[in-house]
Amino acid sequence: MSRAFVNEDSAADHANAPIERQVSSQPNYVTAQGHALLQAKVSELQAEHAHEAAKGDEADKQRLADLDRDLRYFNQRLLSAQVVAPATSTQKVQIGSWVTFVDEHDNEQRVQLVGEDEADATKGLINWGSPLGRALLGAGPGDEVLWLRPAGDLQVEIVRVDPA
Numbered sequence: 001m002s003r004a005f006v007n008e009d010s011a012a013d014h015a016n017a018p019i020e021r022q023v024s025s026q027p028n029y030v031t032a033q034g035h036a037l038l039q040a041k042v043s044e045l046q047a048e049h050a051h052e053a054a055k056g057d058e059a060d061k062q063r064l065a066d067l068d069r070d071l072r073y074f075n076q077r078l079l080s081a082q083v084v085a086p087a088t089s090t091q092k093v094q095i096g097s098w099v100t101f102v103d104e105h106d107n108e109q110r111v112q113l114v115g116e117d118e119a120d121a122t123k124g125l126i127n128w129g130s131p132l133g134r135a136l137l138g139a140g141p142g143d144e145v146l147w148l149r150p151a152g153d154l155q156v157e158i159v160r161v162d163p164a
Helices: 010-016 032-054 063-079 133-136
Strands: 098-103 107-113 126-128 144-147 153-163
Touching: 032 063, 107 133, 126 133, 133 144
Parallel strands: 107 126
Antiparallel strands: 098 107, 098 153, 144 153
């Protein structure tokens, strides 16, 4: 087929299509707060999409494509979300627990195990499925666990477990 019959606009649209967001293969366990955050994110994206689409021919096509991609991702995450019961134990780390631990260099940290989409290391919110989250999950005060890190494994001791 001659290149004369190729729709250049269509080819350009595919070249600028956003890369799909990868969905984790781990179960989508979330805290009640994480579920609310997912719902809020979907609502926010729907509003932004409606606002941009309302511009008609003046709409930013790339922005609409990005919003469509993000809506597909967050709708899928919301549909697959499995809300866990609030953490109540002080003897066993659960999703939602706040965990205080000390490493072999006497550095103390406090983190909360949360769902993947609500994780934010700067706020101490750690994905339960991360290497640190998996090391802590199910352990209790006085337990030593091995945190498998790319920078080198680190032995940590759980000092305290607080419910959410």
